[in-house]
Amino acid sequence: MIELEKLFEGNKRVISKAISIIENEEDSSKDLCKKIFPRTGKAYRIGITGPPGAGKSTITLRITQNLIKSGFKVGILAVDPTSPFTGGALLGDRVRMQELALEKNVFVRSMATRGSLGGLSKKTRDAADVLDASGMDIIIMETVGVGQSELDIAKASDTTIVVLVPESGDSIQAMKAGLMEIADIFVVNKADRDGADEAVLAIKNMLELRVEKVGWEIPVHKTIASTNQGIDEVVNSIFLHKDYLISSNLLKKKRMDNLINMIHEIVSQELKINFWNEEKENYLSNKIENIYNREFCVYDFVKDLFKYK
Amino acid sequence: MIELEKLFEGNKRVISKAISIIENEEDSSKDLCKKIFPRTGKAYRIGITGPPGAGKSTITLRITQNLIKSGFKVGILAVDPTSPFTGGALLGDRVRMQELALEKNVFVRSMATRGSLGGLSKKTRDAADVLDASGMDIIIMETVGVGQSELDIAKASDTTIVVLVPESGDSIQAMKAGLMEIADIFVVNKADRDGADEAVLAIKNMLELRVEKVGWEIPVHKTIASTNQGIDEVVNSIFLHKDYLISSNLLKKKRMDNLINMIHEIVSQELKINFWNEEKENYLSNKIENIYNREFCVYDFVKDLFKYK
Numbered sequence: 167m168i169e170l171e172k173l174f175e176g177n178k179r180v181i182s183k184a185i186s187i188i189e190n191e192e193d194s195s196k197d198l199c200k201k202i203f204p205r206t207g208k209a210y211r212i213g214i215t216g217p218p219g220a221g222k223s224t225i226t227l228r229i230t231q232n233l234i235k236s237g238f239k240v241g242i243l244a245v246d247p248t249s250p251f252t253g254g255a256l257l258g259d260r261v262r263m264q265e266l267a268l269e270k271n272v273f274v275r276s277m278a279t280r281g282s283l284g285g286l287s288k289k290t291r292d293a294a295d296v297l298d299a300s301g302m303d304i305i306i307m308e309t310v311g312v313g314q315s316e317l318d319i320a321k322a323s324d325t326t327i328v329v330l331v332p333e334s335g336d337s338i339q340a341m342k343a344g345l346m347e348i349a350d351i352f353v354v355n356k357a358d359r360d361g362a363d364e365a366v367l368a369i370k371n372m373l374e375l376r377v378e379k380v381g382w383e384i385p386v387h388k389t390i391a392s393t394n395q396g397i398d399e400v401v402n403s404i405f406l407h408k409d410y411l412i413s414s415n416l417l418k419k420k421r422m423d424n425l426i427n428m429i430h431e432i433v434s435q436e437l438k439i440n441f442w443n444e445e446k447e448n449y450l451s452n453k454i455e456n457i458y459n460r461e462f463c464v465y466d467f468v469k470d471l472f473k474y475k
Numbered sequence: 476m477i478e479l480e481k482l483f484e485g486n487k488r489v490i491s492k493a494i495s496i497i498e499n500e501e502d503s504s505k506d507l508c509k510k511i512f513p514r515t516g517k518a519y520r521i522g523i524t525g526p527p528g529a530g531k532s533t534i535t536l537r538i539t540q541n542l543i544k545s546g547f548k549v550g551i552l553a554v555d556p557t558s559p560f561t562g563g564a565l566l567g568d569r570v571r572m573q574e575l576a577l578e579k580n581v582f583v584r585s586m587a588t589r590g591s592l593g594g595l596s597k598k599t600r601d602a603a604d605v606l607d608a609s610g611m612d613i614i615i616m617e618t619v620g621v622g623q624s625e626l627d628i629a630k631a632s633d634t635t636i637v638v639l640v641p642e643s644g645d646s647i648q649a650m651k652a653g654l655m656e657i658a659d660i661f662v663v664n665k666a667d668r669d670g671a672d673e674a675v676l677a678i679k680n681m682l683e684l685r686v687e688k689v690g691w692e693i694p695v696h697k698t699i700a701s702t703n704q705g706i707d708e709v710v711n712s713i714f715l716h717k718d719y720l721i722s723s724n725l726l727k728k729k730r731m732d733n734l735i736n737m738i739h740e741i742v743s744q745e746l747k748i749n750f751w752n753e754e755k756e757n758y759l760s761n762k763i764e765n766i767y768n769r770e771f772c773v774y775d776f777v778k779d780l781f782k783y784k
Contacts, residue, residue, distance in 0.1 A: 196774050199772065199773075199774055200772045200774055200775065203769060203772035203773070203774075204769045204772075206769065207767075207769060217526055217527055218526055219642065333528065333642070418767065421767060422763050422764065422766075422767050425763060425766055425767060425773060426759065426763055428773055429759060429766075429773055429776065429777060429780075430751075432773060432774065432777045433747075433750060433751075433777055433780065434743060434746070434747055436777060436781065437743070437746040437747065437750055438742075438743055438746065441742060441746055442739075442742075450735065450738060454731050454734060454735060455731065457731075457734055457738075458516075458727065458730060458731050458734060460512060460513045460515065460516060463508065463509045463512040463513075464508075464512070464734065464737055464738055464741060465505050465508055465509055465512075465741065466509065467738065468738060468741045468742055468745060471738075471742065472745065
């Protein structure tokens with residue numbers, strides 16, 4: 167069992183063990199979450215997302231270096247919504263990340279979530295709760311996103327940063343991918359490449375077109391994370407956004423919405439587990455060939471399945 | 476109501492109307508699916524996925540042009556797993572796609588699926604069933620994919636094509652994103668750019684590392700879709716893969732697995748709809764502030780919710 171007092175003191179070994187329990191969906195994970203929940207809600211949660219190759223890991227690294235200089239304790243979750251069998255960041259980044267992990271006030275952890283029973287957001291949020299309860303001031307959750315995973319990360323974050331690159335159509339295509347709806351801050355990284363200004367302009371133009379205007383003017387920053395350029399401005403925007411959320415009373419609303427989302431997810435998972443007993447699984451296995459042969463339709467089968475005990 | 480006979484004859488107006496019913500989750504959509512289901516299972520289904528900016532639309536266009544020359548009827552679903560408010564493909568592609576849509580033997584449709592009750596794969600599959608029942612020989616489903624959506628498309632397809640570009644780390648990063656697990660055919664598009672051969676080699680090396688070897692040797696093609704280079708070879712691989720699936724009796728297995736997946740999705744959706752009545756929604760609304768204040772934990776709340784009628 168987890169030594170809770172040590173967890174609350176920020177013991178890295180215990181934090182790591184606790185996150186493993188959540189990652190592996192061990193029986194004790196729900197119990198653990200219950201025990202740490204009263205201690206959560208203090209840390210500020212930042213989501214960093216964007217297409218592959220945008221430099222999210224390096225941005226995360228630089229922002230963290232910046233934050234620990236100001237005395238913050240930072241927990242990092244590198245969430246891989248995909249296969250665990252290949253590594254994440256490029257080798258150089260990974261080495262730097264490991265160096266960062268040796269810092270007293272930094273905890274780094276990568277999590278694989280593909281194929282998990284619960285969704286990405288539930289596990290990520292539970293792991294973030296562990297970091298929150300362990301006394302971290304700021305939690306950064308980083309994930310690759312184009313389809314659904316970036317929505318999940320936004321639903322677990324107070325501030326969401328979308329990282330893009332100047333490249334060919336990438337910015338436009340990424341907006342297509344709905345990143346527009348979730349970004350509180352835009353970053354065009356690798357801004358020394360051709361087309362950076364055009365990308366910034368394209369994003370700003372798209373932001374102009376939004377029907378629903380809010381009180382927060384979404385900033386678009388240029389960075390070269392590899393050489394730390396533009397990172398101060400990004401960090402500054404994070405704190406401005408935090409101030410905005412607090413002063414407009416939106417932080418509480420956002421966090422309550424996030425909790426509602428999480429509850430919906432837990433319910434769906436429970437419903438699924440309760441429904442699919444061995445008998446129903448067998449019934450499905452026995453009938454699937456008939457469905458394949460178009461003897462009856464999937465919707466009629468599901469109707470039957472609901473009558474079945 | 477849908478004029479079924481006209482749908483089965485391939486009337487484009489009726490096909491379009493039927494897909495709208497599915498897209499908008501109208502009440503009659505389930506009934507429609509039941510009626511067309513017996514007529515499905517004849518078309519061959521191809522999924523095309525990959526990161527933003529890889530040129531999936533152009534590849535789709537070129538493959539389609541190739542197929543109609545051989546006399547096939549082709550239905551195309553451009554699935555946008557994200558926001559419907561921005562366009563999809565770049566303007567030039569869209570114009571070419573519209574020209575293609577005028578061809579007698581082609582039906583083109585884009586679908587937005589974000590925020591739908593059912594997942595991406597269920598709606599896409601229902602729409603593909605409409606095309607199947609309308610007499611299309613081949614159905615191409617195209618979607619941007621990095622997180623989950625490419626898995627969804629693979630679960631609805633017989634052959635899955637993953638399109639990459641030679642760019643900086645993109646190929647390696649894309650493999651990280653689990654594309655490796657779902658690809659039956661790899662395409663490195665925009666192969667006139669620097670690094671195309673290196674990208675091909677990197678993919679081939681990764682394929683070598685797979686633990687689980689299968690009978691199908693996954694080909695890696697170079698294409699320049701804008702000028703139609705390499706498309707014949709891709710089309711050839713599609714038919715070779717189809718032959719392989721049929722001769723090894725894997726096509727039936729794959730399609731049955733896909734149906735099982737779809738049934739799981741429909742069940743989850745039904746469970747959710749049945750569970751969340753007005754009383755439970757209200758109960759959640761009334762308690763969310765207490766949860767926010769950490770008076771009790773989300774898991775205990777969900778437990779309560781399940782006792783609640």
